[in-house]
Amino acid sequence: MTVWEPSGSGDPVADGICALAELETLAADRLAGPVWDYVAGGAGDQVSLRDNPRAWARHRLLPHVLRDVSGLSTATHLLGQDLAHPILAAPTATHARYHPGAERETLGGVAAAESILTLSSLGSTLPRDLGRAAGELASPWWMQVYLQQDRSHTHEYLDRAVAAGACALVLTVDTPSLGARDRDKRDSFGFSDGIELPTLSHLAVMPDPLPVHRRIWNNHLAHNLTPADITELADRYGVPVLVKGVLRASDARLAVQAGAAGVIVSNHGGRNLDTTPATADVLCAIVDEIGGAVPIIVDGGIRRGTDIAAALCLGADAVMLGRPIIWGLATYGARGVQHALEIARTELEMAMALLGAPSIADLGRDLLVP
Numbered sequence: 001m002t003v004w005e006p007s008g009s010g011d012p013v014a015d016g017i018c019a020l021a022e023l024e025t026l027a028a029d030r031l032a033g034p035v036w037d038y039v040a041g042g043a044g045d046q047v048s049l050r051d052n053p054r055a056w057a058r059h060r061l062l063p064h065v066l067r068d069v070s071g072l073s074t075a076t077h078l079l080g081q082d083l084a085h086p087i088l089a090a091p092t093a094t095h096a097r098y099h100p101g102a103e104r105e106t107l108g109g110v111a112a113a114e115s116i117l118t119l120s121s122l123g124s125t126l127p128r129d130l131g132r133a134a135g136e137l138a139s140p141w142w143m144q145v146y147l148q149q150d151r152s153h154t155h156e157y158l159d160r161a162v163a164a165g166a167c168a169l170v171l172t173v174d175t176p177s178l179g180a181r182d183r184d185k186r187d188s189f190g191f192s193d194g195i196e197l198p199t200l201s202h203l204a205v206m207p208d209p210l211p212v213h214r215r216i217w218n219n220h221l222a223h224n225l226t227p228a229d230i231t232e233l234a235d236r237y238g239v240p241v242l243v244k245g246v247l248r249a250s251d252a253r254l255a256v257q258a259g260a261a262g263v264i265v266s267n268h269g270g271r272n273l274d275t276t277p278a279t280a281d282v283l284c285a286i287v288d289e290i291g292g293a294v295p296i297i298v299d300g301g302i303r304r305g306t307d308i309a310a311a312l313c314l315g316a317d318a319v320m321l322g323r324p325i326i327w328g329l330a331t332y333g334a335r336g337v338q339h340a341l342e343i344a345r346t347e348l349e350m351a352m353a354l355l356g357a358p359s360i361a362d363l364g365r366d367l368l369v370p
């Protein structure tokens with residue numbers, strides 16, 4: 001990366017950035033080319049990518065008036081942790097592509113915004129180093145896991161991540177293969193473009209006899225995940241294991257039965273199997289199946305406080321932002337990440353005040369038009 005400089009004055013507040021979409025426009029400009037294709041792109045014809053934000057916006061919020069909202073608070077409790085608000089940073093790979101400080105820079109913004117960062121196992125930073133930085137900031141963090149074919153390779157870095165203080169593991173289960181990302185293929189972009197993956201540097205490259213255009217398997221991803229893997233991780237590490245990438249109520253139930261401490265409803269930001277439904281459209285069924293048993297987190301196309309309010313009204317316990325964190329990091333570094341999360345939090349607070357719902361517990365389905 002050439003010398004990194006922040007956008008504008010370096011201060012997104014002074015620059016008048018007041019919506020996540022504005023950070024997106026700035027990030028598109030500075031990352032233009034293969035990196036932007038990789039961040040912004042989805043799989044196939046990008047049906048799910050487009051549908052994710054639209055599905056949140058299809059919900060209609062029906063406010064109560066004449067309610068005292070003066071004690072408004074977004075405080076909540078998740079997996080034994082008190083949180084100032086329920087807006088988390090989703091795991092996304094290789095932050096060195098966006099900022100030389102990589103995930104440690106991201107963490108600075110996440111901590112300042114009182115959120116939680118999940119480090120991707122395809123991250124640019126070793127869990128040990130992130131753990132050290134998180135300890136200094138007293139910021140909780142989670143570790144995302146793509147299981148490897150040989151589970152001992154996964155244990156090698158998870159042992160270190162948990163020893164370094166990861167409070168939870170996020171097992172991504174929706175990626176036996178990458179999706180058909182035409183833009184990355186065209187750009188010959190992905191994980192073979194010289195970018196370092198320090199957490200997985202111990203993996204030997206497995207030869208694939210197929211020509212590049214016929215390949216579907218990736219060296220970094222196991223293709224044989226079962227519920228037993230959830231149980232095994234939960235037993236081995238003794239920290240909560242959240243299962244990420246669930247779209248069916250029956251799979252959510254299966255994950256809980258296998259020992260999942262939480263479920264993340266996600267279609268991987270429309271990047272894997274195209275034409276999956278928007279997460280906003282399947283959340284309800286999953287809440288009805290496992291709500292109350294374990295926390296439910298949702299991501300995908302969440303760009304406004306009203307989207308977050310709708311997710312919480314439907315029964316989610318928290319939400320994750322994926323791309324908006326990258327937009328913030330690429331444009332203003334830690335300050336941009338902090339600002340992205342604070343925009344979302346402030347908009348959520350406004351939505352709650354206007355809905356007549358002063359606490360997270362007040363957000364229920366009665367606030368949505370059926």
Ligand SMILES: Cc1cc2nc3c(=O)[nH]c(=O)nc-3n(C[C@H](O)[C@H](O)[C@H](O)COP(=O)(O)O)c2cc1C
Pocket residue numbers: 038039040052090091092093120121122144172244266267268269270271299300301302320321322323324
């Ligand atoms: C550039 C990029 C890289 C990602 N890398 C990972 C990853 O390493 N592990 C993972 O579980 N999900 C990954 N995701 C998916 C996100 O965790 C999340 O599910 C998704 O981005 C949410 O949708 P949103 O970007 O519309 O907010 C990635 C998403 C993007 C955009």
